[in-house]
Amino acid sequence: MTEQVYACIDGSVSTRTVCDYAAWASQRLSTSLTLLHVLDKESYPVAADYSGNIGLGSQEQLLKQLAALDEERAKLAIQHGLHMLEAARERVKSDGVANAGCMQRHGDLVDCIVEQQGDMRVLVMGKQGAGETHPGRQVGTHLESVIRTLHRPILVSTGTFKAPERVLFAFDGSQTSRKGIERLVSSPLLTGLQIDILLVGADTVEHKEQVKWAANTLTAAGFNVPNTAIRAGEVDEVIQHYCQQEKMDLLVMGAYGHSRIRQFLVGSTTTSMITKSTIPLLILR
Missing domain, CATH: 3.40.50.620 (HUPs)
Known part of the structure; x- marks a missing residue:
């Protein structure tokens, strides 16, 4: 399988810059680009299984409602992620990458990234994740974990895009x-x-x-x-x-x-x- 550039898309303030640097790297390396969005299991849990609690009498209907809410929340998270991926694809297309691939996964972000490293040439990530505060000053905890775990080059984007010279x-x-x-x-x-x-x-x-x-x-x-x-x-x-x-x-x-x-x-x-x-x-x- 051909090695390619992967870019982590999460909807944070750094997403546009991630797209720009990923497009730059893809073109410099003459390789394909895949935009990756991970529904983190902590932020977007899958619908819970409440079947073990059935039989609690008056609470049974409430448990069903909770399960339905979890399922709806998971569906909305998936749709939101797909919209982000499509927006990212349009961004890299404007940067000159016409046929970027999109990939959505559910689970631990680091695990999902490591699973893809077999055909990964470079990973592009933002300095800060979507759940972080104080833009531009903090480093996302996921980024630190990826740096320690991944055995591929990692391009950490920051600020606004400028083609390196x-x-x-x-x-x-x-x-x-x-x-x-x-x-x-x-x-x-x-x-x-x-x-x-x-x-x-x-x-x-x-x-x-x-x-x-x-x-x-x-x-x-x-x-x-x-x-x-x-x-x-x-x-x-x-x-x-x-x-x-x-x-x-x-x-x-x-x-x-x-x-x-x-x-x-x-x-x-x-x-x-x-x-x-x-x-x-x-x-x-």
Whole structure:
């Protein structure tokens, strides 16, 4: 089965941006796009089975009414989701993706996403889910769970869409970080874009050699790597400052191995990083 881009649609404020970045990724990768809407079992439970309570005399009619209400609520949730998917399909169509697929599932969001990863090339999700508050400041709990669970690249959209031109790769010199560089080389997703390389750490000979390897690998593959940097400090603060200072459009980071980046991404600082970021993040898995 051909790998494709999946986009999580939930009706939140980030849905439009998710659609735009998903369409961008689909076209860059020359692959199909599927819009996924999951009726989360906590927010939209299926109709309950009250048969075990039948026989409670005067309460029997009430239980039947409750069951009917649950069934109607489930039907409305399905219809609402289908309308959202159709609106999303129109959005990506206007972005240049003519034949996006639509998929609706019922259950745990993370489980549903993991079930699809066999033919998933990239997953696009918003920073914040439909049930979250304080737009732009919080990170959805589902997103954190997906980052920890999924073994596919995750593009976290934020703000309004801007086709990336300047990309920052947060590199730490580890073997897993090198694999991230090699994955970029083998993918057309960022071909032709400017890629800066930043290593957060001491300015040592070893770190200079590691950054040089990353730059040479990308350059040899035809990538434009105009800037490399080694800066000391806290990972999240240094990366955010660089992105703002150099006006980056996309941040690429790894989320595997046992490096500082790994500890940073899957630890408590994950929320801080994604919350503070004003540009999308491509998290490599």
